[in-house]
Amino acid sequence: TSVVTTTVPTTSVVTTTVPTTSQKTYKYTIKYLGPKAPDPTPIGASEYGLDLLQKWQDENDTKFEPEVLAWIEVEPKETTELVAGGYSRDVIYMCTWQAKFSNFVHDLNKFIPSTLKEDIPPSTLDTNTYPKGHLNSVHLCLSLLLLFYNRKIFSKAGLDPYQPPESWSDLVRMGQQIKDRLGIYPYAGINMGGDYIADWGFVHFLNQTGATFFDEDLYPGFINDAGKRALQFMQDLLIKYKIMDPASLTYQGIEDNTRAFETGTVAMTPNWTFQYTSSLNPEHSSIVGDAWMTILPGDDSVGIRSGSMDGQDTLGIPLTSKNPELAFKYIQFHLSPEAQKAMALAPPEKGGGWMPIRKSVLADPEIQTSNPVAGVLLEQAKYKSDARFPPEWSAIKVRISPIIRDCVKGDVTPTEALKNIETIILEEIKKSRGSK
Known part of the structure; x- marks a missing residue:
C-alpha cells in the first residue's frame, strides 16, 4: 500500500537506529x-x-x-x-x-x-x-480497500445514511440521486492517473466480478467476460451514468481522492483503512464526524456481493x-x-x-x-481480494495503464482493450519466462 505517492525528495530521511532504553551490546x-x-x-x-x-x-x-x-x-x-x-x-x-x-x-x-x-x-x-x-x-x-461514504451528503440527498450501496446497481442508483439533488459528483475513483490505474485502480473492480487477476502460475485470468464487465462498469461510471468525477482520471496518488472526499467534493470513494481516522482530523478535513465505511459493492448481475484488493x-x-x-x-x-x-x-x-x-x-x-x-x-476479508502480480509487472503496467484509462474514457471498447492488454502481457511474459 503506497500512502505517499507524491514527488520524492532528493535526499530521503533515513532511520538507521531505533531508540531503546538500553545501550546493551547484542550478539x-x-x-x-x-x-x-x-x-x-x-x-x-x-x-x-x-x-x-x-x-x-x-x-x-x-x-x-x-x-x-x-x-x-x-x-x-x-x-x-x-x-x-x-x-x-x-x-x-x-x-x-x-x-x-x-x-x-x-x-x-x-x-x-x-x-x-x-x-x-x-x-x-x-x-x-x-x-x-x-x-x-x-x-x-x-x-483492504473499503468504500467510504459521507453520511451527511446521503441525508441531504434523501438517502438513508445507514444504508450504503450493497451492489453496483445500488451504487449507480444512489449516485444518480445524489447528483440529481445536490449537483455534485457522487464518486471518486482511486489511483486512476499514471501507472497505478493498472493495479490499485482496476483490480478491485475485477474482484467484484469474480475475475481472477493472475492465476497461480501468474498468467492473466481476466481476459474474459468478467474482465470485460469490470472495464465496462468503470467506463459506465464516467460516461453512461456520469457519477464518477472526471478528475479521478488525473489522480496520481491516494492523497487526491482522499482530498476530494475530505473536502466534501464527492460523497463516496474507495480507500485504504487510514481514511476514517484521517477524516476525523479538522486540520485537513471538513467532514469530521460525517464519514463512515462499508464493504465494497459487487457485480449483482452475477450475484457477487463484494470484492476488494489486498x-x-x-x-x-x-x-x-x-x-x-x-x-x-x-x-x-x-x-x-x-x-x-x-x-x-x-x-x-x-x-x-x-x-x-x-x-x-x-x-x-x-x-x-x-x-x-x-x-x-x-x-x-470474507470476500475475494486477490492481487497476484507477476514478476514482469513493472514493465506490464507501464504499457497497459494508458489502455485501461482510454477504455474508461470511452476511446476504446472493453473488448478492444482486453485484446491489446493480453498481447502486451504475453509479450512481456515471453521475454522473461519464454512461451507457456
Missing part, C-alpha cells in the same frame, strides 16, 4: 529495509511498540537495525542489493514485487507454524505464493541473510498478538493505525471498539 543483528511511516512498518521500524521491541531484543540477544526510505525508493534499492549478491539485509518489505524477487528470498513455508498460518486470511497467503508452493513473504498488516505490504527474508531462522523469529514477533495490537492501537504519527493481519487479533474487542474500521475490515 546478533537483524537488518531491515522498508518504507517509512505513514506507510505500514513492522515493529521497530517506526515509533510504536518500542517497549515490546526492547524486551524481544533482550530475550533474543539481538539488535534490530532498520533502514527506512520513501516508499517509492524501496524497490530500486532492494533490487540493487539483491542483484549485487552478498549480505545486506535479513528482512525486507515488498509490495507488488514479491514474484519479481521470488528467486532471491526464502520459502517461508519451512519456518511458519501451522497455527500462525491458519490465523492469516488464505487470500493473502495465495497472493504471496510464487512459484507454486513457494511462500515468498507474509503480510505485516491487513489492508494492499500487498509484506515481509520476506533474502537468501543472503546471515541468520534466516532468527529473521523469521523477528517476523513472527511482529505477527504476535501483542505486536499486532500495538500496531493497530498506536496513532498514525507513531507509525500505527494499521489493522492486524491475524484474524484473531482483528476480532479482539479492544481493536473492534477502538476503531470501527476493524469490524468492516473483518467483513471485507
Whole structure:
C-alpha cells in the first residue's frame, strides 16, 4: 500500500537506529529495509511498540537495525542489493514485487507454524505464493480497500445514511440521486492517473466480478467476460451514468481522492483503512464526524456481493541473510498478538493505525471498539481480494495503464482493450519466462 505517492525528495530521511532504553551490546543483528511511516512498518521500524521491541531484543540477544526510505525508493534499492549478491539485509518489505524477487528470498513455508498460518486470511497467503508452493513473504498488516461514504451528503440527498450501496446497481442508483439533488459528483475513483490505474485502480473492480487477476502460475485470468464487465462498469461510471468525477482520471496518488472526499467534493470513494481516522482530523478535513465505511459493492448481475484488493505490504527474508531462522523469529514477533495490537492501537504519527493481519487479533474487542474500521475490515476479508502480480509487472503496467484509462474514457471498447492488454502481457511474459 503506497500512502505517499507524491514527488520524492532528493535526499530521503533515513532511520538507521531505533531508540531503546538500553545501550546493551547484542550478539546478533537483524537488518531491515522498508518504507517509512505513514506507510505500514513492522515493529521497530517506526515509533510504536518500542517497549515490546526492547524486551524481544533482550530475550533474543539481538539488535534490530532498520533502514527506512520513501516508499517509492524501496524497490530500486532492494533490487540493487539483491542483484549485487552478498549480505545486506535479513528482512525486507515488498509490495507488488514479491514474484519479481521470488528467486532471491526464502520459502517461508519451512519456518511458519501451522497455527500462525491458519490465523492469516488464505487470500493473502495465495497472493504471496510464487512459484507454486513457494511462500515468498507474509503480510505485516491487513489492508483492504473499503468504500467510504459521507453520511451527511446521503441525508441531504434523501438517502438513508445507514444504508450504503450493497451492489453496483445500488451504487449507480444512489449516485444518480445524489447528483440529481445536490449537483455534485457522487464518486471518486482511486489511483486512476499514471501507472497505478493498472493495479490499485482496476483490480478491485475485477474482484467484484469474480475475475481472477493472475492465476497461480501468474498468467492473466481476466481476459474474459468478467474482465470485460469490470472495464465496462468503470467506463459506465464516467460516461453512461456520469457519477464518477472526471478528475479521478488525473489522480496520481491516494492523497487526491482522499482530498476530494475530505473536502466534501464527492460523497463516496474507495480507500485504504487510514481514511476514517484521517477524516476525523479538522486540520485537513471538513467532514469530521460525517464519514463512515462499508464493504465494497459487487457485480449483482452475477450475484457477487463484494470484492476488494489486498494492499500487498509484506515481509520476506533474502537468501543472503546471515541468520534466516532468527529473521523469521523477528517476523513472527511482529505477527504476535501483542505486536499486532500495538500496531493497530498506536496513532498514525507513531507509525500505527494499521489493522492486524491475524484474524484473531482483528476480532479482539479492544481493536473492534477502538476503531470501527476493524469490524468492516473483518467483513471485507470474507470476500475475494486477490492481487497476484507477476514478476514482469513493472514493465506490464507501464504499457497497459494508458489502455485501461482510454477504455474508461470511452476511446476504446472493453473488448478492444482486453485484446491489446493480453498481447502486451504475453509479450512481456515471453521475454522473461519464454512461451507457456
